[in-house]
Amino acid sequence: MSTFEIAGDDFLLDGRPHRILSGAIHYFRVHPDDWADRIRKARLMGLNTVETYVPWNAHEPRPGEWAAEGALDLARFLRTVQDEGMHAIVRPGPYICAEWDNGGLPAWLFTDPTVGIRRSEPVFLAAVTAFLERVLAIVRPLQVTEGGPVLLVQVENEYGAYGDDKDYLRHLVEVSRGAGITVPLTTVDQPEPAMLENGSLPGLLKTASFGSRSRERLATLREHQPTGPLMCSEFWDGWFDHWGAHHHTTSVEQSAADLDELLALGASVNIYMFHGGTNFGFTNGANDKGVYQPIVTSYDYDAPLDEAGEPTEKFWAFRDVIAKHAPVPAEEPVVAAAAPAFSVPFLDAVPLFAVAAKLGDWQHTDDLPTFDALGHYAGFGLYRTEIDTTEPAVLEFGEVRDRAYVFVGSTRVGVLARDHHDSAITLSPSRGTLTVLVEDQGRVDYGPRIGEPKGLIGPVRLNGEGLRRWSVLPLRLPSLDAVRAELDAAGAADGAVEREPERLAGPVFARAVFDLEEQGTLFLDTTGWGKGVAWINGFNLGRYWTRGPQETLHVPAPVTRAGRNELVILELESAADATAAFVSEPRLGHTDF
Numbered sequence: 387m388s389t390f391e392i393a394g395d396d397f398l399l400d401g402r403p404h405r406i407l408s409g410a411i412h413y414f415r416v417h418p419d420d421w422a423d424r425i426r427k428a429r430l431m432g433l434n435t436v437e438t439y440v441p442w443n444a445h446e447p448r449p450g451e452w453a454a455e456g457a458l459d460l461a462r463f464l465r466t467v468q469d470e471g472m473h474a475i476v477r478p479g480p481y482i483c484a485e486w487d488n489g490g491l492p493a494w495l496f497t498d499p500t501v502g503i504r505r506s507e508p509v510f511l512a513a514v515t516a517f518l519e520r521v522l523a524i525v526r527p528l529q530v531t532e533g534g535p536v537l538l539v540q541v542e543n544e545y546g547a548y549g550d551d552k553d554y555l556r557h558l559v560e561v562s563r564g565a566g567i568t569v570p571l572t573t574v575d576q577p578e579p580a581m582l583e584n585g586s587l588p589g590l591l592k593t594a595s596f597g598s599r600s601r602e603r604l605a606t607l608r609e610h611q612p613t614g615p616l617m618c619s620e621f622w623d624g625w626f627d628h629w630g631a632h633h634h635t636t637s638v639e640q641s642a643a644d645l646d647e648l649l650a651l652g653a654s655v656n657i658y659m660f661h662g663g664t665n666f667g668f669t670n671g672a673n674d675k676g677v678y679q680p681i682v683t684s685y686d687y688d689a690p691l692d693e694a695g696e697p698t699e700k701f702w703a704f705r706d707v708i709a710k711h712a713p714v715p716a717e718e719p720v721v722a723a724a725a726p727a728f729s730v731p732f733l734d735a736v737p738l739f740a741v742a743a744k745l746g747d748w749q750h751t752d753d754l755p756t757f758d759a760l761g762h763y764a765g766f767g768l769y770r771t772e773i774d775t776t777e778p779a780v781l782e783f784g785e786v787r788d789r790a791y792v793f794v795g796s797t798r799v800g801v802l803a804r805d806h807h808d809s810a811i812t813l814s815p816s817r818g819t820l821t822v823l824v825e826d827q828g829r830v831d832y833g834p835r836i837g838e839p840k841g842l843i844g845p846v847r848l849n850g851e852g853l854r855r856w857s858v859l860p861l862r863l864p865s866l867d868a869v870r871a872e873l874d875a876a877g878a879a880d881g882a883v884e885r886e887p888e889r890l891a892g893p894v895f896a897r898a899v900f901d902l903e904e905q906g907t908l909f910l911d912t913t914g915w916g917k918g919v920a921w922i923n924g925f926n927l928g929r930y931w932t933r934g935p936q937e938t939l940h941v942p943a944p945v946t947r948a949g950r951n952e953l954v955i956l957e958l959e960s961a962a963d964a965t966a967a968f969v970s971e972p973r974l975g976h977t978d979f
Contacts, residue, residue: 409660432708546585597622624688671831916959
């Protein structure tokens with residue numbers, strides 16, 4: 387066991403001054419069988435600590451339903467950090483931002499109209515207390531004072547940019563100490579006077595978040611904290627991407643120079659990100675500052691390790707900088723060989739509408755419900771009602787969150803996109819079933835639109851008259867068993883000879899199979915498809931979209947297997963070339979507006 391404390395302007399580890407050289411790795415964005423590799427590479431770059439957020443909504447997807455296994459096994463992650471001889475920083479939020487769905491706050495919190503998010507309101511305090519007690523029960527025995535790796539635990543996250551409720555912050559401190567956390571507690575804010583004052587309390591170590599002008603930003607931090615170690619606990623070395631924009635990169639030379647300046651001033655640092663990883667499944671967040679902008683599947687972040695865990699130019703430049711200020715291991719990481727490149731045809735396909743009823747239960751209501759009102763917090767849903775118009779009619783929604791494919795009968799008549807502020811569409815004279823397939827493209831993770839419900843927002847009118855009598859089907863996709871059964875049946879119906887579909891007209895599930903000699907990282911080329919989601923061996927890789935900038939989906943090596951592998955996609959629009967291609971390296975730079 388060790389001691390770790392703050393004395394004067396220093397961190398003291400076992401009584402000796404200690405500088406924290408940390409890098410962010412989010413355990414929930416990396417396959418757990420890859421954790422050890424990424425952590426080891428952090429040490430080889432010269433880091434001595436690994437930092438992670440904790441996503442509340444992933445650990446508690448429904449009230450009282452707790453998950454802490456597999457990719458959410460925080461204890462295993464922290465022990466893996468310790469096995470590499472490194473320390474850890476834990477940032478449990480409850481709000482994390484992180485370009486993560488809803489900023490990590492559970493969507494179910496917001497279904498209670500009395501809840502007061504991130505403030506001293508009883509409903510929220512009860513929920514956040516229960517969450518923190520569970521998380522900190524994992525962290526407590528893994529503190530350095532208990533023989534574990536954890537040096538610091540953060541209270542809230544950039545709270546000064548949101549509020550100034552000191553009673554709320556005091557409550558979080560009381561819960562943390564009551565849960566047995568004895569290591570120093572920290573806060574982080576951008577180095578702006580009001581944020582630094584509003585976002586912390588006496589007795590907590592204030593740290594700053596920035597990616598440039600290190601001397602100036604540290605001076606501002608020192609003005610608001612006369613004593614204590616200086617620390618940039620989010621040194622931004624890159625940025626995130628959203629669909630329809632360019633892939634963000636930062637200058638290697640400038641980032642290295644800014645890091646050098648920070649370290650020369652004696653500060654501790656946490657590099658955000660050291661390794662970004664991937665927004666697997668439906669976990670990406672979104673921004674909305676007047677225009678809704680969902681985050682892409684890749685969280686590459688232009689970090690020292692790329693999305694697949696390989697060193698970039700920035701890795702070597704940062705390693706050289708760190709070597710000027712601290713010992714760096716002589717050993718270097720092994721760079722992986724290029725991934726295999728090959729193509730396989732889709733052999734089976736089945737329309738989404740043919741399998742939808744096996745992916746959930748229809749619910750019937752007069753009024754239009756949101757996804758959240760149905761307890762459906764991510765992915766897709768179907769809305770249906772009957773219409774009868776003898777002349778062209780305008781179908782109008784209060785709001786679409788976030789993308790709606792409109793069908794009359796089996797014919798698709800248009801798309802309503804939130805990022806284009808679409809809310810109405812003109813229908814030809816129609817009689818029959820109106821079906822709307824809605825995609826939740828990711829919940830806003832920062833700002834006043836956090837927590838808003840998903841799906842279709844009423845009222846709904848057809849030529850000014852309210853539409854009622856809705857049937858709604860939340861599509862549950864944690865398992866593909868029902869889809870596989872339909873694909874098997876479709877393949878059997880085609881006879882003994884497998885038939886390749888000429889094209890994929892969505893919404894449709896399609897399947898391809900391929901053999902590998904051994905497990906290995908793959909990069910799935912999605913440029914030949916429209917928009918959708920992909921699974922390898924049942925593992926949800928995340929979303930793709932021809933809009934760019936992302937052109938490939940990262941397939942972690944542990945997801946693959948020697949021998950037969952299965953790819954399933956849900957193509958929402960169309961793919962003229964019904965084949966699946968794998969390429970030798972990731973591609974993140976394309977943009978097609």
